[in-house]
């Protein structure tokens with residue numbers, strides 16, 4: 001990524017190279033239940049986790065175990081039933097909603113399976129959106145968005161609306177949008193779940209490249225083990241908790257474990 005985009009690479013703070021590096025985010029006894037008319041569904045049952053700057057972490061687990069629920073809470077899109085998410089020393093859920101929204105816009109980028117681009121806006125406008133919400137000057141936002149779109153290979157598609165882009169191109173726009181505010185953390189929820197294998201591989205390459213070239217940490221929920229295997233850390237979500245393991249173990253578990261009852265009465 002060019003230096004104009006900020007986020008200088010700086011010293012390598014990956015675990016192993018600097019064990020003293022402070023965590024970017026700490027998750028402590030995080031719990032989330034959904035209260036249905038007739039029962040309570042305990043999806044997150046006490047998750048503890050640390051993520052350090054520049055880490056690239058995979059999150060796997062069978063369908064329905066709560067990966068998206070976890071990413072939503074980690075990303076502060078949803079509040080937990082109990083437990084804490086600390087960014088540095090800030091307990092983010094202690095913030096009132098407007099401050100939490102501002103924190104999220106500045107500090108966390110999201111890439112979802114279905115890109116969630118705004119259909120009536122161009123690629124350039126979609127990428128600019130987080131900066132405009134943050135009241136960045138439009139000329140500056142436009143210059144940065146344009147550079148990011150070039151970075152993801154879409155310099156020739158700035159004026160296209162989502163409906164005028166391929167699935168892979170739409171997902172690249174979503175990646176560029178996630179980077180717009182130079183967040184320290186990007187959360188991706190099955191970012192290639194909707195793409196063919198070749199396009200998925202290209203997007204995987206892009207995510208790995210961005211992680212190499214910036215200081216951004218990525219947490220990527222995926223059913224795609226060719227993507228998960230390229231990352232350094234592997235998390236398996238099962239039965240309401242998250243356990244760290246090797247890629248082989250995570251793949252074996254995700255493939256074979258039944259999703260056990262998450263319901264309590």
Ligand SMILES: Nc1ncnc2c1ncn2[C@@H]1O[C@H](COP(=O)(O)OP(=O)(O)OP(=O)(O)O)[C@@H](O)[C@H]1O
Nearest residue numbers: 034035041043061062063064065066067068069070
């Ligand atoms: N808003 C909600 N209200 C009630 N139940 C919910 C809600 N959101 C999710 N759930 C339930 O929580 C469980 C976890 O869902 P979640 O979408 O987090 O799973 P997932 O691991 O992301 O699955 P997949 O791999 O299929 O995307 C599911 O049983 C789901 O039905």
Ligand SMILES: [Mg+2]
Nearest residue numbers: 067068069189
């Ligand atoms: Mg999901």
